[in-house]
Amino acid sequence: MIETLARERGREHRAWGGAQRNPRKSAPEIIRACEAGDRDVANTSCDEGQTNELIATNCRPLRGLDRLYRNQFLGFRCAPPQALCRRLLRRLDRLYRNQFLGFRCAPPQALCRRLLRRLKTGWTLKLALLFFALLCLALPAEAQSRDQQLRWGGDAEGGAPYLLPNPKNPREIIGFEIDLMNAIGKDLNRKSFFVQNQWDGLIPGLQRGNYDLAVNGIEITDDRKQQVNFSIPYYVCGEQISVRAGENSINSLADLKGKVVGTLKGSLAQRILEREGGIEVRSYENQNNAYDDLALGRLQAVLMDWPIAVYYSKPNPKLKFIGPSIERMEYGIAVRKEDAELLNQVNDALLALIKSGELRRIYEKWGIWNGETDQLFAKISAASQPGQVYEEFTQNITKKLTWRERLERYKSYLPPLLLIGAPMTLLISLLGMAVAIVIGLAVALVYLYAPRPASWLARGYVELFRGTPLLIQLYLIFYGLPNIGIRLSPLVAAVVGLGLNYGAYEAENYRAGIEAIPRGQMEAALSLGMTRAQSLRHVIVPQAMRLVIPPVTNDFIALFKDSSIVSVITMVELTKVYGQLASTYYDYIGAGVLTAAIYFLMGLPFVRLARWVEKRLATDKRVIVTAKRRWFGVGAKPVEG
């Protein structure tokens, strides 16, 4: 006991003396001393520099691996761009350490002044400008010439013969309604411009001014007349019953009692079936699914608008029509109540088209000329002959394809998916995540550091946006806010919706990250004379940001996929394009796998990027080294703290 004490004291004494060290020994000598257990020799003769040199010699193989690893960017070994990225990252790192993401309680003028001062060299502004530029880029370019255009809304996912992507060139939308509107546009001397909009939201979209006309098989009903005005009918048809080819027990509407019958959601057919009573009604979003289920035996009959039945049921040899079509409905062009003049113009144009026979030619081309419309047009006509477009379309979905043809078709999916869908999905996700991160950080800071009422508010925000469905939030933002005078473009609404929703999740991530920073960090910062805000900005938040990279990446991938929801507010992104392709080609598997693959491949680089950033910014380099050693199964002595 006494002996050890003496040794301790002796060593301390030597250490304090500083100058009285033993002459320096070389590293191998020290290692030998260490190995021999002669700690005194090692301790007294080895200063910090030597210790590290020692460790460096031992760590050489590890260094090599480390270098190898670092020279990879996104899995590729590419030195120059990688060096560039590293430099960029270092800039970014410095940027948010010094100038960004920290809040400073300055009056707005001072904030503006500071922003202006940074105009020359500042990154804050450049980032903001980049953000803004991206936003502008995404806003529809046609916005400038809106007045000359005849803007009308419809849903290209509805399918043939109304509106559908051209099977030969899926970027182009075709359909008898396109022909109709082109003809009307020509008559009015205005260029017809189609605006994609979810069918359910066509009338709300019209009212909020996304377009001036709504045309997509919209039946003229008294309910709808209270919200909008309708033109004179442009087409009349009934509802058609389809059954399986071998079915003999169903011959009329009355026979449907007690049967399982499918139809489209919110259509006249659904109302007929419900009125009839005693029928088990299954309502579908999509006609393909209904006819599929009929063919598979899940349904015993399907009741649907006649033109749809002609296109999707008639060509299918497994199905047959029962009787003539039931009831009668008129399609009209919906116009806002206040646009009386436009309504008159459209009516005049329609009358001219009917009189000239132009409209009949369109319907005949599409193979949907029928007696009801004939009566309406007060012209006598023989039964229609299938038109050329009709022939092509039915061939397209009934034909058995060879492998080569199938590959060709898949190749034709790529341009719309990659050129229309993917960029929009990417844009929405990136902007949405940027908004979410900013909101999340602000909310987390308010939650943790602001006085009570504000902190409660932040907490309420998190609970509210985390606890309610994103879908409903989007509906409220897009269709609800216009009621109080806030009209957002679809893109802005999508970004705001996703940002607000994910902001709640990010807030919790950041809160966890900030709370994980040891208390001593804040104390050290305060003891250096920093204010609480400065401490947060320079010390706490940068560390927390690093900690939360994995969960934030997680959320980004989730957001990336959740962005498909924004199709309900008329955004045409990847999933929406998939829906259009799938319903056109009647091909849910091929297009589906392709779309899923695109999502996966687009997400992958971000995951790798995040991992790379995480490694680069790791505060405890030693831990990373250890992890790597375990990973590769080789290693060296860890650095002794």
Next chain:
Amino acid sequence: MSPIISIDNLCKSYGDASALRGISFEVEVSELTAIIGPSGCGKSTLLRCLNGLELFDSGRVRIGEITLDLDNGLSHRDFNARLRRLREEVGMVFQSFNLFPHLTALENAMLAPMAVKKVDRRKAESTARELLAKVGLSDRLDYYPSQLSGGQQQRAAIARALAMEPKVMLYDEPTSALDPSLVGEVLSIMRKLDDEGMTQVVVTHEMRFAREVADKILMLADGELIESGSPDVIFSSPRDERTRNFLQRYL
């Protein structure tokens, strides 16, 4: 010349347990004062009260021209401003170093001058380089704290505190978390600062260091200052029974 630190009747309690019971003392310019005493006697609390990391219940702390007391009628905001001014004049070194792990040694020493005093980057960097060289870390400027040994981290922490050009340095058991072989390098820095005339207050268990370097020893027990005086007097002829017992265990 008036003392640079003067503490007057400082009291602090946590709930029912009182940590400091009326402590008063003064520190002259360029003195090194060592605070010793058994664990839990309130040494660290006293030190943390000196730069306002702990708020005391009553009494008065004056460092340089800045006085902290609680019944001064200052608004919350003004009090905080005064607290910050005080902290700018007082450097603090912690037992667990508390270096900022996301910054290199150099950046650690640059941050506070840039953020608080708005020193421009170039000047902050040259000062930081100088100070790190002074504590023997000129070859470790770009190392992150996790890449430094404990002794190196503590020396970097001292450089970081010095970068704010404080009038007084406080050390809260600066060597307790260190491997015995690394204690010397930290103590020798403090010795060097003492030679240069820095006013320092050290809470420490290194009795030999206290005896050799300190100008004054404060012996705390049970939240009270039971003895103070020059090291020779305290170490060779302690008056209080508790001091004797305490020193016996250490020497």
